[in-house]
Amino acid sequence: MPPKHNQAASTTTAAVAGKKAPTTTMTSTTKRLFLFASTLIPMLAFLSFQIPSFVTTDVVCSWTETFFSDAALDETKSKYAEVANAAIVGTQLYNRTMHWGTYRPNVLMGVKNRAPHPLLFGIAWYDAAGRFDVKHNAVESDRLMFRWEFHDGQFFGVQRIVDYENRIEFMIDFVKAPDGQGWDVQATARRIGGSNTPITFVVYFAHEGGAQKFPLQSISGSTQHKAAANDDERYLRSGSGDVVGVAGAIEPPLAATTPTEAALPLIPFVATLTDSCQAFAANATMPWTEFAFSKPQDDAWNFEMRRTPGRVVADRSQHHKTNANNVMVFKKEFTSDFRIQVCLRELPSTTTRSSSGTLLETDATTPQPSLLSSPVLPACQLTRLVNFHKASFEAKFDKLFLSHIVSGRPASSSQSYSPDVTKRLEYLQKHSKALKQMASSALSSLIGSIGYWHGKYLVVPEEVDEASDKRGQFVTSSSAQRGGQIDSETTFSISLFSGAPSRAKFPRGFLWDEGFQQLLMYRWNSEVSKDVIAHWLMVAMDPATGWIPREQILGKESRGRVPREFAAQHPQHANPPSMVVAVQSLALSEHKTADDIAFLQRILPKLTAWRDWFHKTQCGSSPNCHNSRRVFPTSSSSNDAQQVNTSEFQYRWRSRNGFHLLACGLDDYPRPVCFADGRPSNSGGATVSTGNGVQQTTTHRKEKHVDLMSWMALMTETIESIKSAAIVSSNEEQSEKPKSRASIPWEELLVKLHWDAKSNRFSDVTGCPEVSSKETGKSENEGEKKKLPNFRGYSGHFSPYVGYVNLFPLLSLTINDKKLALSVLRLARDELNTPFGLASISLHSRSLLAQYGQQHESYWAGPIWININYLFLRALKLKYIELLGSEAEEFYHTLRSELLENILKQYIATDKLWENYHWESGKGLGTAPFTGWTALIVLILGEQY
Ligand SMILES: *[C@@H]1O[C@H](CO)[C@@H](O)[C@H](O)[C@H]1NC(C)=O
Ligand SMILES: *[C@@H]1O[C@H](CO)[C@@H](O)[C@H](O)[C@H]1NC(C)=O
Ligand SMILES: *[C@@H]1O[C@H](CO)[C@@H](O)[C@H](O)[C@H]1NC(C)=O
Numbered sequence: 001m002p003p004k005h006n007q008a009a010s011t012t013t014a015a016v017a018g019k020k021a022p023t024t025t026m027t028s029t030t031k032r033l034f035l036f037a038s039t040l041i042p043m044l045a046f047l048s049f050q051i052p053s054f055v056t057t058d059v060v061c062s063w064t065e066t067f068f069s070d071a072a073l074d075e076t077k078s079k080y081a082e083v084a085n086a087a088i089v090g091t092q093l094y095n096r097t098m099h100w101g102t103y104r105p106n107v108l109m110g111v112k113n114r115a116p117h118p119l120l121f122g123i124a125w126y127d128a129a130g131r132f133d134v135k136h137n138a139v140e141s142d143r144l145m146f147r148w149e150f151h152d153g154q155f156f157g158v159q160r161i162v163d164y165e166n167r168i169e170f171m172i173d174f175v176k177a178p179d180g181q182g183w184d185v186q187a188t189a190r191r192i193g194g195s196n197t198p199i200t201f202v203v204y205f206a207h208e209g210g211a212q213k214f215p216l217q218s219i220s221g222s223t224q225h226k227a228a229a230n231d232d233e234r235y236l237r238s239g240s241g242d243v244v245g246v247a248g249a250i251e252p253p254l255a256a257t258t259p260t261e262a263a264l265p266l267i268p269f270v271a272t273l274t275d276s277c278q279a280f281a282a283n284a285t286m287p288w289t290e291f292a293f294s295k296p297q298d299d300a301w302n303f304e305m306r307r308t309p310g311r312v313v314a315d316r317s318q319h320h321k322t323n324a325n326n327v328m329v330f331k332k333e334f335t336s337d338f339r340i341q342v343c344l345r346e347l348p349s350t351t352t353r354s355s356s357g358t359l360l361e362t363d364a365t366t367p368q369p370s371l372l373s374s375p376v377l378p379a380c381q382l383t384r385l386v387n388f389h390k391a392s393f394e395a396k397f398d399k400l401f402l403s404h405i406v407s408g409r410p411a412s413s414s415q416s417y418s419p420d421v422t423k424r425l426e427y428l429q430k431h432s433k434a435l436k437q438m439a440s441s442a443l444s445s446l447i448g449s450i451g452y453w454h455g456k457y458l459v460v461p462e463e464v465d466e467a468s469d470k471r472g473q474f475v476t477s478s479s480a481q482r483g484g485q486i487d488s489e490t491t492f493s494i495s496l497f498s499g500a501p502s503r504a505k506f507p508r509g510f511l512w513d514e515g516f517q518q519l520l521m522y523r524w525n526s527e528v529s530k531d532v533i534a535h536w537l538m539v540a541m542d543p544a545t546g547w548i549p550r551e552q553i554l555g556k557e558s559r560g561r562v563p564r565e566f567a568a569q570h571p572q573h574a575n576p577p578s579m580v581v582a583v584q585s586l587a588l589s590e591h592k593t594a595d596d597i598a599f600l601q602r603i604l605p606k607l608t609a610w611r612d613w614f615h616k617t618q619c620g621s622s623p624n625c626h627n628s629r630r631v632f633p634t635s636s637s638s639n640d641a642q643q644v645n646t647s648e649f650q651y652r653w654r655s656r657n658g659f660h661l662l663a664c665g666l667d668d669y670p671r672p673v674c675f676a677d678g679r680p681s682n683s684g685g686a687t688v689s690t691g692n693g694v695q696q697t698t699t700h701r702k703e704k705h706v707d708l709m710s711w712m713a714l715m716t717e718t719i720e721s722i723k724s725a726a727i728v729s730s731n732e733e734q735s736e737k738p739k740s741r742a743s744i745p746w747e748e749l750l751v752k753l754h755w756d757a758k759s760n761r762f763s764d765v766t767g768c769p770e771v772s773s774k775e776t777g778k779s780e781n782e783g784e785k786k787k788l789p790n791f792r793g794y795s796g797h798f799s800p801y802v803g804y805v806n807l808f809p810l811l812s813l814t815i816n817d818k819k820l821a822l823s824v825l826r827l828a829r830d831e832l833n834t835p836f837g838l839a840s841i842s843l844h845s846r847s848l849l850a851q852y853g854q855q856h857e858s859y860w861a862g863p864i865w866i867n868i869n870y871l872f873l874r875a876l877k878l879k880y881i882e883l884l885g886s887e888a889e890e891f892y893h894t895l896r897s898e899l900l901e902n903i904l905k906q907y908i909a910t911d912k913l914w915e916n917y918h919w920e921s922g923k924g925l926g927t928a929p930f931t932g933w934t935a936l937i938v939l940i941l942g943e944q945y
Helices: 004-020 028-048 053-067 071-086 092-097 379-402 419-430 432-448 462-471 511-524 526-539 555-560 579-588 594-617 706-730 746-754 782-787 804-811 818-832 843-851 866-884 886-910 933-942
Strands: 110-113 119-127 144-151 156-163 168-176 182-191 199-207 223-226 234-238 244-250 267-276 289-293 305-308 311-314 327-334 338-346 451-455 494-498 686-689 695-698
Touching: 053 267, 053 379, 071 092, 071 379, 119 182, 119 338, 144 379, 144 432, 156 379, 156 432, 168 379, 182 379, 199 244, 199 338, 379 432, 379 511, 379 933, 419 432, 419 886, 432 511, 432 886, 432 933, 494 526, 511 526, 511 579, 511 866, 511 933, 526 579, 526 594, 579 594, 579 706, 594 706, 706 746, 706 804, 746 804, 804 818, 804 866, 818 866, 818 886, 866 886, 866 933, 886 933
Parallel strands: none
Antiparallel strands: 110 119, 119 199, 144 156, 156 168, 168 182, 182 338, 199 327, 223 234, 234 289, 244 267, 267 338, 289 327, 305 311, 451 494, 686 695
C-alpha cells in the first residue's frame, strides 16, 4: 500500500480527469491495470525498503506518460502557449501571469507576489545536531552551491541546491498555472553518499502586510491546538500525516482601472503542504510541527531563520500578542531522502471555507480555468508539466543561442581562423556538453535572480553632496557623523521589478548592471524585459528631476543587508545609462512589433528626461556649471562642429571620493590625481590623503571623462533612433530609411576634447595644472619629484592610463572615421588583450599606478570584465568589421574565443560564473556565483549583439 498522501493524489487525479475531460483515454480496464501497477511498485519498494516512495511514484508516472495521454494535461499545455503569446506587458493578462514568481533572490528558494504587501513563501533546513548554520539565505560559500538549471521567467523554473555540509542535494521544481492563479513547488531531497543524519526541513508563509489585515489560518483538519509554553504564540501540532497548510488573502495585481490599491478586493487563497519519504519508514507519517505568530506590519522585516532549541522561529524579537497571526512555520525531521510539495491556489472570492478540512470545498460551479485549479497537482502531472516546460525551454534556447556553430567557419567569413582561434574552438567543441549546460544555467540563473521590491529609499541631502564634490572626498556617509544632517526618505514609494547581479552578494537591483542583464533578457522574453526597463525608467526615476538612483535599496530589510556608506542614494550622482544599450538594441531590431514601437514611444520622454538630467548635473565645462540652468541644446541649432560651443558638451562624473569614482561604474579605475603642491588648489581642488600621511591636492573639478561623453552620445543617438523608428512605422510603405537628421556632431566633439594626438588615443582630460612643458610620459616627472619630496602625482593634460575608458568612443558606436576607429581597435588588441579577454587596464598602466601614487584595489584596475568585453564585440560586429575589414574581424574571433574558452574552463573547474577574471591566470575573481552581466557569455556564444 502506498503512503496515504499518494492515495490522495491518485484520487485527485481521477477526480480532475473526470471533471475536466470525460473523454479521457483511460478506460476502466487500463485504470485497473494502472492501479495494479501503482500498488505493485510500492510493494517492491517495500521489499527493498530503502527506496523512497517518490521514486516509485516517478516510475509509475513515466509509465503512464508512455502509455496514456492525459487530456487535461494537454489542454493545460496548450493554454501556456496561448497565454505566452497574448501576455503583452501592460495588459491585465500579463499582470496576472507575472503576479507570482520566485521574486526573492536573497533566499535559497522563495516565492512572493508582486504587491506592496506580499505574501512570502520560503524554505529552510538545518541539521538537528546544530553543527552548521541554518540554510535559508543565498550566501556565498564553498560549501553551498545553488543555481537555476532552468527558468523561463514566466511559468516555471528548476533549481539545484547542493548543501555540502549536510550532504544533501535538492532539486526544486516551480510551476505556475497558465493564468498565474496558483503555483506548485516540489522539492526533492537526496542524501549524498547515503548520509542519514536527521535534517529538519522548514516551510514558512508570512504576510508582510501584518496580521490585522492579512491573517493566516491553519487549515489542517485534524490540528489540535495546544497551549504553548510561551503564550505569545500558538503552538500547533497536527494530529496525523494529513495535508496541512494555510489559508488567507493577498493583494491582487495592480490594475489600471482601480484608483488606489486599497480599493481592490483581496484574493483568498489556500496553500497546502504534503510530503513523502522512505516508504514505511517509522518517521514517514510523523506530523508537521507548526508555529504561528504575529509580526507587526512595519518596515523592519528582517526575516531571518534561526535555530532555537527544538524549534525554528523567524525573528521573534517583535512579537505582539494577538489572536491573528501572519507568520506560519512548519517543520519536520527527515532521516532519509524525501520530497515536499507545496501548492498555492487562489480562490474565487465567492468561495466559502471553514476553518478546517476545507481543501476540496471550492465552489464547484465556478469555471476551472486550468489544471492547476485543482487543489493539489498530482505528482505525475506536476512531473509531466515540468518535463514539458523543460523541453520547451531547451527548444527555445537552442534556437536562440546555439544555432550558431561553435566551431567551423561562419559562412560570411572570407578568411580561415588563426591556429590559436582554431585551438580554442576545438576546446569548446570537445566540451560542448558542459558549454551548453553552463550557458543554459547562466541564462536561467539570471532570470531566477529577478526580484520585486517595494518601499522608499534614503537620499543624502543635496548640500552634503555639494560639499563632498568640492572636497573630492566624502567625509563619511553616516548622517550622525555628518553633524546630524539626516538622510531623508523619499516621500513616494517605489516598486521595482529587476534582476540582481549576484544572489549571494548583491541580491537587489543595480542600475548599471541591469542594462546589461536586459540585453540577454530581452532576447529571451521581450515582454518581461520591457517590464523591467519600464520599472527603472518610469517608476524608479525621480519625476521632478529625471534622476535614477544607482542602487535600489527599498525597505528596511534590504537596508539591513547593505553597508552604511552605500545605503543612502545621492541625487547628484549618476551611474552609466547601460539600460540605453538594451533600448537601442530593441530600437534597432528588425523584428520589432507595433507593441514594441508603442513601448519605445512610451519610454521616450523618460529617456529624454534622464539624458537632460545627465547633461545638467554631470557637466564638466567649469567647476560650478551644474548650478547654472543648463538645458540640452536642440539638435537643429548645433549640427556643424565648427559652430558647436564645445563647453556645452563637456562632462564630468560627480562623486569623486579620493581615488574612487563610483558613479562611473568603474569604481577604482585610475583617474589621475594631479601633481600639486600640497595646498588646496585654487581650482576647486581637494586634499586627498594618500594613506602614508601625505596630503595631495586634486583638481578633479576640472576633469572631463571620455566614457561619460560617449554615454551621452549613445543616449542621444538612441533617442534619435526611437524617433525615427516611429517615423518608419508610420510610413511603412517607404522602403527608404529616413535621412539621418542634423544632429550633434559627437565624433568631432570627442576629437576636439578627448583626442590625445601625441599618444594616438581618446583619453580622459585630467584638469591638472601643467607644471612642466614636458607634460606627459614616464620619467619626465622625476625632476619635479626631487623638488617636492614625498610627492607623487600626475601633471599631464590627458590621463596617462590605458584601459577601458579609452575604448568608449568605439563602444558607443560614435566613431565613423576609419583611422580613429583603427587606432582604438589596435589599442585594445595590443595593450589590453590577454589570452582571457580584454583587461580593464594595460600592464604598463599597472606599473604607472605605483609611479603616480594612484591607489586602487585591482577591481577595475586589472581584471577582465565581461560587460565591457561584450560591448567591444558588439561594436565590432555591429559596425567596425564592416568599416575596418579583416583586421577587425580577426580580432573579433580571437576575443570571442578567448572569452568563451576561459569562462568555460573556470566554470568546469569551479562550477561557477565569476564577477571578473584575472588578467594573468584567467582565474575567477570577486563574487561567485555572479550571474549578472557575466551571463552575457550566452550572447557571445550565440553571437547576438
Ligand atoms: C499592470 O500593472 C501595472 C503595475 O505594475 C499597472 O500600472 C498597470 O496599470 C496594470 N495594467 C492593467 C491593465 O491592469
Ligand atoms: C524518527 O524521528 C526521531 C526524532 O523525531 C528520531 O529520534 C528517530 O531516530 C527517527 N526514526 C527513524 C527510524 O529515522
Ligand atoms: C559657450 O557655453 C558656455 C556655457 O554653456 C557659455 O558660458 C559661453 O558664453 C558660450 N560661448 C559662446 C561663444 O557662446
